[in-house]
Amino acid sequence: MVAAGMGVRLGAGMPKALVRVGGRTLVEHAVDRSLRWLSSLDGAARNEPRRRDVSKPAAAVVVVAPATHLAEFRALLPEVTVIPGGAERTDSVAAGLAALPREVDIVLVHDAARALAPPALFGAVAAAVAAGADAVVPGLPVSDTIKQIDGTARVVRTPDRSSLRAVQTPQGFRRAALQAAHTRGGDATDDAMLIERAGGTVQVIDGDPLAMKVTLPPDIEAAERMLARASGLSRSGERRRGPREVFGGAERGRNFVGCRSGGDRIETARPTLVILGGLPGTGKTTLARALARRIPLAHIRVDTIEATLVHTGLADKITGPEGYAVAFRMAGDQLALGLSVVADTVNPMPETRDWWRDVATTHHARVVEVELHCSDSALHERRVGERESDIPGLQVPTWQHVLDREYHPWSPDLRLDAATSTPDELADTVIDWMRSHP
Ligand SMILES: Nc1ccn([C@@H]2O[C@H](COP(=O)(O)OP(=O)(O)OP(=O)(O)O)[C@@H](O)[C@H]2O)c(=O)n1
Numbered sequence: 001m002v003a004a005g006m007g008v009r010l011g012a013g014m015p016k017a018l019v020r021v022g023g024r025t026l027v028e029h030a031v032d033r034s035l036r037w038l039s040s041l042d043g044a045a046r047n048e049p050r051r052r053d054v055s056k057p058a059a060a061v062v063v064v065a066p067a068t069h070l071a072e073f074r075a076l077l078p079e080v081t082v083i084p085g086g087a088e089r090t091d092s093v094a095a096g097l098a099a100l101p102r103e104v105d106i107v108l109v110h111d112a113a114r115a116l117a118p119p120a121l122f123g124a125v126a127a128a129v130a131a132g133a134d135a136v137v138p139g140l141p142v143s144d145t146i147k148q149i150d151g152t153a154r155v156v157r158t159p160d161r162s163s164l165r166a167v168q169t170p171q172g173f174r175r176a177a178l179q180a181a182h183t184r185g186g187d188a189t190d191d192a193m194l195i196e197r198a199g200g201t202v203q204v205i206d207g208d209p210l211a212m213k214v215t216l217p218p219d220i221e222a223a224e225r226m227l228a229r230a231s232g233l234s235r236s237g238e239r240r241r242g243p244r245e246v247f248g249g250a251e252r253g254r255n256f257v258g259c260r261s262g263g264d265r266i267e268t269a270r271p272t273l274v275i276l277g278g279l280p281g282t283g284k285t286t287l288a289r290a291l292a293r294r295i296p297l298a299h300i301r302v303d304t305i306e307a308t309l310v311h312t313g314l315a316d317k318i319t320g321p322e323g324y325a326v327a328f329r330m331a332g333d334q335l336a337l338g339l340s341v342v343a344d345t346v347n348p349m350p351e352t353r354d355w356w357r358d359v360a361t362t363h364h365a366r367v368v369e370v371e372l373h374c375s376d377s378a379l380h381e382r383r384v385g386e387r388e389s390d391i392p393g394l395q396v397p398t399w400q401h402v403l404d405r406e407y408h409p410w411s412p413d414l415r416l417d418a419a420t421s422t423p424d425e426l427a428d429t430v431i432d433w434m435r436s437h438p
């Protein structure tokens with residue numbers, strides 16, 4: 001998946017693959033669709049090369065990203081390999097080829113810029129290569145009359161339109177043929193050209209309008225519209241149901257994503273609500289921040305809300321769930337935008353846990369409940385004692401306060417021990433859980 005271009009023509013001031021459509025970056029859309037295709041092959045979406053076995057082919061997704069933004073891409077795409085690209089698209093493809101596992105013998109080269117290319121298109125291209133072609137490209141008939149011109153812009157030829165195809169990606173190849181063509185090298189705007197130049201045969205199959213390339217600013221709007229249509233959304237708000245689809249908020253007309261005058265609602269990818277609870281001093285905020293460094297998450301911290309209410313004089317002291325009530329609304333706003341959230345609260349009672357789950361249900365978000373505890377009470381006490389207020393107005397609790405706090409046992413998805421793992425290790429555990437519970 002080549003994603004190392006800078007998107008000069010789009011002019012977004014960032015690499016094009018990081019531009020968002022429907023709340024997600026282009027590269028996330030593209031990777032998601034490729035993984036969905038792989039998982040449809042044999043239920044194996046994991047990015048693990050397999051041993052040679054006719055029924056279970058080796059499979060891996062390699063994303064080629066700008067060398068300047070590797071950390072950002074890696075944080076967005078924890079489930080695939082991310083490597084640095086080169087100056088030209090062909091350099092990036094060559095880098096990707098070199099990084100593929102040895103067992104892989106059919107290669108699909110895909111532009112992250114064609115982010116909405118559907119999983120079925122990957123399947124059709126791969127099947128045509130598996131059926132014997134050296135190279136396969138998806139293409140659509142052209143609707144304009146195309147002129148070939150000379151250096152003075154004079155028309156030298158008008159090719160028969162019915163024989164023309166505008167080609168897309170993913171383009172599929174026998175690995176050996178593609179590698180040989182790249183070794184010969186030369187300028188090319190797509191990889192099939194390298195095969196043609198080497199005398200190989202390139203087969204065109206039907207392309208898909210969804211595989212349009214985001215190149216210029218209006219293409220973003222077109223992609224937004226296509227995404228909404230492909231998700232089966234209609235003006236009436238009806239939608240085709242799918243496991244990864246989510247539909248705005250619960251309060252009609254208020255929280256839906258991208259509400260327009262005509263009532264259109266734009267679908268976003270299914271967000272996740274990480275409900276992170278535990279007694280004060282167990283390191284919830286540190287873990288929330290470690291998570292947010294790895295994957296895109298809004299961090300909603302009840303301490304910030306409660307301390308601010310007191311600090312600004314809006315409340316004398318916090319006696320009830322007022323901070324939680326604000327946090328639920330804020331989390332709901334993020335989830336409605338398709339953004340994932342880590343809710344950082346003590347979350348002590350069955351009621352608060354139910355309310356958090358309700359927020360997720362309302363916004364059709366995936367939930368992971370995580371409880372952080374500290375099995376070493378001396379260490380816990382020391383951490384509570386050393387804790388300093390990092391929010392204006394925040395009164396850090398004493399150890400006695402922690403011991404006296406009402407806190408009911410619960411059965412979260414993950415119970416993590418802050419005494420035995422670092423925050424980064426804990427964050428990895430949460431991400432692993434999320435990966436294995438798509
Ligand atoms: N050195 C490059 C140049 C392009 N690409 C990738 O090739 C695909 C098609 O390229 P294009 O649409 O031209 O993207 P950009 O090069 O980013 O666009 P521009 O030419 O406007 O800068 C994109 O997914 C792009 O990220 C790449 O991996 N490495």
Ligand SMILES: C[C@](O)(CO)[C@H](O)COP(=O)(O)O
Binds near residue numbers: 089167
């Ligand atoms: C590979 C490609 O998408 C096929 O149409 C196209 O040639 C890429 O061109 P770009 O100028 O690098 O966007």
